[in-house]
Amino acid sequence: MLGRKSGVASRLQTMFPNITLWHCSAHRLELAVADVVKEMGAVNHFKSLMDKLYALYSTSNKNRLELRTAAESLDVQLCKIGRILDTRWVASSFRTVDAVWKNYPALYKHFQTASDDPSRDGITRRTYSGLAMRLSSHAFVNNLGIMCDALQELSELSVELQKRDVTIISAHKTISREIRVLEAMSERPGRYTELSQRGIVENSFQGVTLNGGKPSDKSLDHKQFFLTVAKNLEERMLSQGGRVPDKTGYNKFIEELKVLYAQYWPDGADALYGETEVESLCQRFNITNPRAVLRAYRAYRDSDGNDMPDELRELLVAVNSIPIASAECERGFSQMNLICTPHRGSLLIPTISSLLFLNLVGPPLDKFNPVPYVRSWVSKGHRNATDARSKTRNREREENPDMLVMWNIMSS
Structure with a gap:
């Protein structure tokens, strides 16, 4: 849709030369993160392990129960593990890596316990043993701390760009400040990175003894990673032209x-x-x-x-009046998916439209006055909820001796 020659935006600009084209800032942030993933192979290595953790616990209730048991034994609050660096907002990626950070001891204990479980077959035990080794490697702990710091900054930026009152100039100021912060973090590690580096030096992270890992394990270079993130953020977000020189003005x-x-x-500007x-x-x-x-x-x-x-x-x-992000549209899609479900397929389009309007811009219940709407409903001839003049339907009760035993059990 944003093609320079025959895209929708280019055709609209041909018809209306003064139209202001603006690619959603929140989506451009996701594109910048995707560029980093493509450039740095160690990020893909880290992402593959996180995807394995997600697949392990999202498809098996038994694994989730075992992880919960391990967390309770260590007095660790369990957090949900999702996917990272996929089609969702970058804020969801930070929630996932933060969950792995908090659940790290429970995850390692679960893998160790499962690898020593004689009731499992040999392939499954070796799989859990390999996951425990990769989880306790220096490379993973190093990458986990770096990714937590980076994704925390990017998730906060994404949330800022999705606010309803953000303007073009305030968004530009926020993005420029974030780029300077990321460049500074290449020289000064963040909180998560400091804790992970300390654990690597002490060879113990959150009570788990670490190992050197395999030669194939890829470790992120702290300085190079943050400089790459800052560079891609600047190329994608401080120029509507993306990776090419600014041609859109x-x-x-x-x-x-x-x-x-x-x-x-500026100081001393002329008249x-x-x-x-x-x-x-x-x-x-x-x-x-x-x-x-x-x-x-x-x-x-x-x-x-x-x-x-x-x-x-x-x-x-x-x-x-120019919206800098399409977050409002995304909120509308989310509400539509919650309203129009397979179990409510009989809803008419006007009904769905009204429910969407109420969910998106309607007041909360504590500020909603239902009295005018109730009076309007009653004035149109409808009966209210306390009306005792309605006839009560007589239901004939059929005696079914075959079900008496079951009914007695259910009523006892």
Whole structure:
């Protein structure tokens, strides 16, 4: 849909030259993470082991029960293990690696117990023994700490980009700050990485004795990994052009927007500072009276950004009306899947639409006043719940001697 020659966005821009094209920032974050996975083979190695853990506990109630028993014996709070770096938001990947971090002693004990269980066949015992060895290897503990730190930062960024009140300029500021943080973390390890490195030095992590692992185990280079994440984040998110030079005017658009915010004004700027950018924005958003906006901008600058005239506020509202992420659409899809289930296939489209509207924008129950709707319902001739004038249906009870024994058991 975003093809440069015949994509939907390109065709819309041909029909409407002033349209503002914006690829969802949350999805571009996922693309940046996918680029890191492609570039660094050690991430794929780590992901494959995490997928094995997910497959082990998502398809077997017996394995989940054994893991719960191991966690209770170690007084560890059990967390759900899901998939990482797949089609879901990056925040779900952090929840998974954080669950493995918290459940690490219970996971190792379960693998060890299962590998020594004589009731299992030899192949199964060797499988659990291999998982225990890989889980307690230096490479896995190192990768687990690095991935926890990185995914925690990226998940918080993803949540920020999905907020309803986020604007283009605030999102740009948040992304730029996150890139600087990731670059700094390449020199200064995070909390998870420090704990994992300490465990490797002491050869013991959360009470589990570690081993050197196999030569095929790949360990992430801390500095290279965080620099790669920062680089891909900058290429994907600070330029709508993706991995190619900025051809969509994203950087030019951001520079134009910065003149509307006092924190970006340079010291000692001349009297005409920002007027060219304001005129360009008025043209982009089809403002009918750009001269009035320009005079309002001069007054806005004279007040040091404290008093914004109504004419300039119109331009700012137009800028902030651009959604930077499609999270609202994703929330709608999620609610639709919860409402329209196989067990409710008889719902009509207008009913589903009304239920979606209530779930997405309706007030919570403590702020909902049902009295007007109840009065409207009763005024249309419907009976209320306490109406005693309705006739009671007489049900004939059939005696079934063959079922008396079963009924007696159920009622005893």
